């Protein structure tokens with residue numbers, strides 16, 4: 551690894567960074583509500599199986615491309631390619647991923663900005679700034695612009711510092727904080743009236759729904775979104791892993807952490823909703839499904855915190871700090887995709903590149919904020935429902951059909967000399983070649 555590129559100093563550094571990318575608003579907000587609306591534990595069960603049998607193999611494909619290429623997503627893809635059409639294809643897929651990461655950041659930062667302003671609100675209340683507190687939780691253009699800018703500013707500050715001092719150091723600080731906060735909140739909610747009903751709703755599987763097509767599709771989509779696949783991010787993180795590390799087990803550990811935190815988040819959110827119900831807050835929408843999406847996080851939960859009185863201020867603060875941290879460890883990975891591309895392909899210094907790209911993405915965010923009604927959904931759907939699955943599928947096709955099996959084996963053997971005789975090597979090549987692209991294509995077609 552060239553000294554100037556940087557890389558993760560330790561395997562735990564990589565695990566925290568990659569898990570930080572994977573664990574985000576999707577885990578803490580998306581997963582619990584999908585679970586609630588898809589038959590409770592049946593969804594959890596299907597999600598677990600799909601995460602390990604489909605998302606993990608695709609995740610390994612992206613990590614391997616990166617570690618082999620030792621470069622940004624575009625260059626790494628091109629290194630795998632041999633003929634000129636393959637190189638063009640590689641460019642398109644790599645660049646598509648970089649673009650997708652930038653687009654995701656542009657809307658993710660807005661939502662993360664809301665989390666930040668909701669985290670500041672209890673502090674303002676404690677300090678008796680009542681009007682300011684109210685302003686913080688009222689959706690207005692100036693507030694949205696201010697907090698989106700603050701959030702992207704934080705992301706820029708971390709990425710400017712590079713891989714070890716920025717991404718690795720901050721992921722190692724923030725991820726343990728996130729896990730501790732999550733567990734404390736679960737423990738607290740557990741003691742409240744109504745929580746039991748929530749646990750039951752979350753943990754009782756409705757087995758008849760396990761083979762429900764909609765459930766399968768949602769679970770797979772969620773698994774791919776959650777592992778940040780198809781956005782160049784895992785390729786670039788893979789490129790920062792030392793050759794002596796065992797990729798097969800590192801990838802599995804990251805998948806396990808991602809899945810576990812999603813599961814834990816369910817233990818917090820679903821019981822919290824039932825506690826809110828016990829206190830008279832409406833938690834079911836008109837069609838009988840649990841309220842999800844933004845009204846869950848910005849209406850149901852705040853109503854619950856309000857009912858808790860003074861303790862509620864601390865719980866609200868803890869919850870929204872948790873959300874902000876989860877979003878931040880994801881957003882730094884989103885910015886790293888485009889930044890590493892520009893630094894390495896266009897020879898621009900990291901600090902400068904980070905600021906320019908960060909500001910460009912901020913401008914896009916501001917355009918979205920101004921046209922919030924239609925643009926937020928539009929960019930989110932474009933990048934996560936079209937971009938991510940398609941690019942993830944092409945990465946699998948690249949590894950399965952273009953990259954020579956023996957070259958893959960040579961790469962994967964570094965740090966894992968026995969891999970050739972392992973179960974992983976017996977199954978995985980077939981998975982990336984046939985199963986993953988087909989499954990992703992099916993999900994994609996169905997989602998249209």
Ligand code: TRP
Pocket residue numbers: 571572573574575576577651654775776777778779781783880881883884
């Ligand atoms: N995995 C993140 C989450 O669960 C979301 C995400 C999707 C993401 N694509 C990404 C994060 C690309 C970083 C990079 O919230």
